[in-house]
Amino acid sequence: MNVRSEILEQFKQVAHEQGMLLAPLSDELPLLDSGLDSLCFAIIVSRLETALDVDPFSQNQGAPFPVNLRDFISFYENAVH
Amino acid sequence: MRTPCISFSCLRDAIDAGGTPPPGCLIGAEHLTPLRDLLQGSAIASGVENLRGRSVLIASADPFLAALALIELDGLARRMILYPPDLALDHLPYVMRHAEADAVVSDGSFLSGANLSSAKHSVCAPALVPRVHTSQDRLATEWILLTSGTTGRPKLVLHTLASLAGAISAGESPTEVIWSTFYDIRRYGGLQILLRAVLTRSSLVLAGPQEPVATFLERAGEAGITHISGTPSHWRRALMSPEADRLAPRYIRLSGEIADQAILNSLRSFYPDAEISHAFATTEAGVAFDVRDGQSGFPASTLTSTPGVDMQVVDTTLRVRSSRTAQRYLGEDPPGLKDVEGYVDTGDVLELRDGRYHFQGRRDGVINVGGLKVHPEEVEAVLNRHPQVRLSLVKTKKSPITGALVVAEVLLKDPSIAAGEQARALQQTIKQFCRESLAPHKVPTAISFVPALAISETGKLVRGHG
Numbered sequence: 001m002n003v004r005s006e007i008l009e010q011f012k013q014v015a016h017e018q019g020m021l022l023a024p025l026s027d028e029l030p031l032l033d034s035g036l037d038s039l040c041f042a043i044i045v046s047r048l049e050t051a052l053d054v055d056p057f058s059q060n061q062g063a064p065f066p067v068n069l070r071d072f073i074s075f076y077e078n079a080v081h
Numbered sequence: 082m083r084t085p086c087i088s089f090s091c092l093r094d095a096i097d098a099g100g101t102p103p104p105g106c107l108i109g110a111e112h113l114t115p116l117r118d119l120l121q122g123s124a125i126a127s128g129v130e131n132l133r134g135r136s137v138l139i140a141s142a143d144p145f146l147a148a149l150a151l152i153e154l155d156g157l158a159r160r161m162i163l164y165p166p167d168l169a170l171d172h173l174p175y176v177m178r179h180a181e182a183d184a185v186v187s188d189g190s191f192l193s194g195a196n197l198s199s200a201k202h203s204v205c206a207p208a209l210v211p212r213v214h215t216s217q218d219r220l221a222t223e224w225i226l227l228t229s230g231t232t233g234r235p236k237l238v239l240h241t242l243a244s245l246a247g248a249i250s251a252g253e254s255p256t257e258v259i260w261s262t263f264y265d266i267r268r269y270g271g272l273q274i275l276l277r278a279v280l281t282r283s284s285l286v287l288a289g290p291q292e293p294v295a296t297f298l299e300r301a302g303e304a305g306i307t308h309i310s311g312t313p314s315h316w317r318r319a320l321m322s323p324e325a326d327r328l329a330p331r332y333i334r335l336s337g338e339i340a341d342q343a344i345l346n347s348l349r350s351f352y353p354d355a356e357i358s359h360a361f362a363t364t365e366a367g368v369a370f371d372v373r374d375g376q377s378g379f380p381a382s383t384l385t386s387t388p389g390v391d392m393q394v395v396d397t398t399l400r401v402r403s404s405r406t407a408q409r410y411l412g413e414d415p416p417g418l419k420d421v422e423g424y425v426d427t428g429d430v431l432e433l434r435d436g437r438y439h440f441q442g443r444r445d446g447v448i449n450v451g452g453l454k455v456h457p458e459e460v461e462a463v464l465n466r467h468p469q470v471r472l473s474l475v476k477t478k479k480s481p482i483t484g485a486l487v488v489a490e491v492l493l494k495d496p497s498i499a500a501g502e503q504a505r506a507l508q509q510t511i512k513q514f515c516r517e518s519l520a521p522h523k524v525p526t527a528i529s530f531v532p533a534l535a536i537s538e539t540g541k542l543v544r545g546h547g
Contacts, residue, residue, distance in 0.1 A: 042482035057481035062350035065320035
């Protein structure tokens with residue numbers, strides 16, 4: 001399972017379902033400028049838990065929250081490994 | 082040591098009281114008003130004295146204007162009804178009728194097109210006009226807060242300034258305090274912060290309508306806020322902003338949702354110098370207690386050691402009695418708010434583990450999505466209207482972002498569509514069907530098709546909660 005491609009797919013899928021205009025995805029994209037709201041992120045995190053079998057947000061013991069897309073992907077890659 | 086609670090007959094008296102520090106400022110997205118200016122000036126150009134003794138509904142997109150209006154009207158109006166900006170105007174006639182509103186203060190555009198019946202309509206604006214004093218009499222204004230009800234219709238909850246301010250103590254800080262909140266002040270959590278600021282003579286930075294999180298954080302940081310409150314969901318969103326480091330708070334307060342250990346840890350790590358507390362408060366039960374040890378849940382001893390608040394756990398559910406609880410509900414056939422002993426049943430289910438109580442959700446199954454309540458029955462009614470759905474059961478799923486999400490189990494009329502591509506397509510179709518009549522946070526985020534749903538002997542769905 002490729003973590004990055006799974007995450008990017010979920011961003012696109014959830015934006016589409018929720019009728020949100022998703023900003024062009026790049027590593028530097030600030031998450032709060034992505035066009036997604038908290039509900040979208042909650043759905044993405046829920047689906048990634050099913051797809052990747054990890055939930056780094058719930059397991060977080062004080063690590064910084066991801067701020068841009070690169071952070072978000074690293075957050076999951078670190079949890080998976 | 083606890084300092085005494087603050088007692089004023091109205092908010093303007095608190096601003097007018099002498100002493101130090103001097104009253105602070107109300108700082109909105111576009112305007113700033115020194116609170117002292119409200120003693121001689123009025124934001125209600127047609128004259129606030131014309132509203133004396135009336136039941137006044139306050140409605141505006143910008144919480145700044147609503148704050149000005151309610152400070153001016155407290156002690157002068159018979160009632161103030163705080164209409165939240167996210168509540169559909171379809172509910173306006175019901176609210177006005179049952180709160181006996183005979184006047185409206187608005188920003189001039191929020192209620193455009195709404196039927197205000199014969200209510201007197203005044204406009205509130207940030208530019209103050211000289212205030213005309215005709216009477217010094219103080220009325221014991223009733224404050225009506227709106228909270229969500231089972232059928233989607235709001236519940237009207239009646240408070241007084243004394244009950245709302247019961248948990249607010251005189252400031253102990255030797256240095257200036259500047260408050261801010263992610264909440265809207267028309268909701269109980271936000272109103273608490275407005276009252277704290279006014280009664281303890283602090284300034285308050287309010288978010289503007291639809292203001293982006295990054296802009297608000299930048300503005301709050303520039304204003305030098307020292308104390309700030311929000312739900313765990315507000316804080317998770319803030320921590321995902323690059324502007325989160327603009328804040329250097331001394332005190333962080335969480336309420337409105339269950340504060341899990343992950344968000345407490347994240348805040349501790351990001352703001353190591355801040356004192357972090359999470360409070361238990363509801364619109365009906367008022368502020369019960371706050372927890373300052375950095376751990377989720379609360380020590381069992383809190384039930385018996387919180388001054389001025391009596392608490393019981395009955396059948397795993399928390400009940401609260403104090404001078405901070407609301408008085409009663411208004412509305413059509415209003416249910417009783419307190420039992421014969423004066424306890425409010427919060428409906429929040431607790432579990433005791435290793436000497437600490439942890440919140441487990443709601444006995445009635447209400448789902449709290451980022452501070453917004455969802456009644457399962459309302460969602461099930463929509464699902465059950467879909468032509469291919471025989472029966473549905475709406476449940477909660479934990480979320481580390483919004484606290485909870487709505488999910489549904491659905492029994493189809495044609496059980497052969499249980500899996501595969503056809504099932505996935507139908508799940509999307511049913512979700513779209515829900516989106517057409519439900520707010521986004523109420524639409525099930527996942528739908529699973531099940532072979533059966535349990536029905537009790539009384540013919541009701543068997544639910545996992547309670």
